[in-house]
Amino acid sequence: MCGTCGCHGGPGEGGGPGLAVPHAHPHDHDQVGESPSGAGETITLEQRVLGKNEELADRNRAWLARRSVVAVNLMSSPGAGKTTLLERTVRDLTGRDRPVAVIEGDQETALDAERIRRAGGSVVQVNTGAGCHLDAEMVEGALTALDPDTGSLVLVENVGNLVCPALFDLGERSRVVIISVTEGTDKPLKYPYMFAVADLVIINKVDLLPYVDFDPDQCVAYARSVNPGLRVLTLSATTGEGLDAWYEWLEGRA
């Protein structure tokens, strides 16, 4: 992290949203606001706006590490297929080498948690109300309630939204962005922040490719233009096509 302006490490595993170091500072760090009135006392803060969330996220990270639990944050626009993929994943991975548990984030309702429970998964629902993303404090509460087994995998479904969740570190090990083929090829350019912080992009609903004018190669090229090292998987959460590569990727997050 830059000690002067607080901008932090580049996109990628473990790092928060941010940029690569080292870097120059074209902006002036000393320019402390001259208030129009000129009265009063100026207090220098020079602190990161989301510093508190980042501290809590670090605490979650440490908590998870102590229990050898790996958390993965799944983000997408509403309806891209997060819950469908999680239902399938819970069904397919339960009873295999490592326990799987789910944290469901939605503004309202426990519908998604119900779906996971019916699929046989251990799950905690977080309702954010007016909030359009999960934050580290919510996840801390959810982890306590979930009480995952040592060595398990915790899959976190964030609130359906391609903007805000990108800004809030939860303490997760990896970030996954899901885009479905019905959303349009240009999404990575329209929502670059999300794609810039991702470790993996999943292109879902490939079973619908014959019916839409989605261009997977172009979409991947757009995504890599904001995040060159991005991994990409294409799959269908409903037909099961491509799921083996997803499970392999998850296995790699040990």
Added chain:
Amino acid sequence: MHELSITQSIVDAVCEQAAGRPVRTVLVRVGILTAVVPDSLRFCFDLTTAGTVAEGAQLEIDQPPGTAHCRACEKDFALPDLVLLCPCGSADVAVTSGQELQIVSMRVG
């Protein structure tokens, strides 16, 4: 709207530091490469400060432009958006400014 939780973080920090003194101005630095919209921030700031020592305070927003450094040609260049591409054609670039999200200072009393 994430500007609301971002503003809440700003106001929390400001009120804590103010320790009861009235806050006149708050200076924040929001790079143009963040997903944070200054107008929304101002709107949320007025809502969030209501009833606190920062009520009526002015929010000043410093917006550093996007810049990057190319590891291939060793040049610095302007980055209008997050598409990481140097004019020389290389994508091996590091963002050097534009992603700041910081509370810089405030004026109290």
